Amino acid sequence: MEQSNDLSRLLKSFNRLDNYVAKYIYEKYITDINYNNGESSNESYVSFVNKIFSLERPRIITQKESLETDLSNMEIADEEYDKDPKEFKTSQFDSLPDIKRCSFIRKHKNKYKRCANGIVNDDSDMCYKHIESKNMYWDKWCKVLEEIKK
DSSP: OHHHHHHHHHHHHHHHHHHHHHHHHIIIIISSBOTTTSOBOOOOHHHHHHHHTTTTSOSSOOHHHHHHHHHHHHHHHHHHHHHOGGGOOGGGSSSOOGGGBOOOEEEETTEEEEOOSBOSSTTOSSOTTTTTSOOTTHHHHHHHHHHHHO
8 A cells, every 4th residue: 555655656746747847848948939030939838738748649558449440440441342352452541451461469568469461362361471470369369359349
């Protein structure tokens, strides 16, 4: 319990330090006259803080969010591929269709991710990189996929 309090105090201290630094930078360099063209900046402090700390971007992307994004991109590509496979252009989509995508699962930053490369040929389900590799995370990836689809 005491360790939890120490960590929360440390986190508050870091946040306070972040705010002091951001306020100093804003007052020193943003509100002063812009030396390039002699005009002052109209940017508000709140928008400045949001921009430098990237508050609009999620800081931690979970396995669920990552997989849902990948599945939705693949679904869009699947629909277009099913309409006309000969006219399908891979450069227009964020993912390959499921049947044209390598099924090798890798672990990256504690998340399971499916390889985004195309398969070697129609007889294989792996890309040229993973044709000889053992797909050791396949079962774990399937479990995560089932949990997310529930």
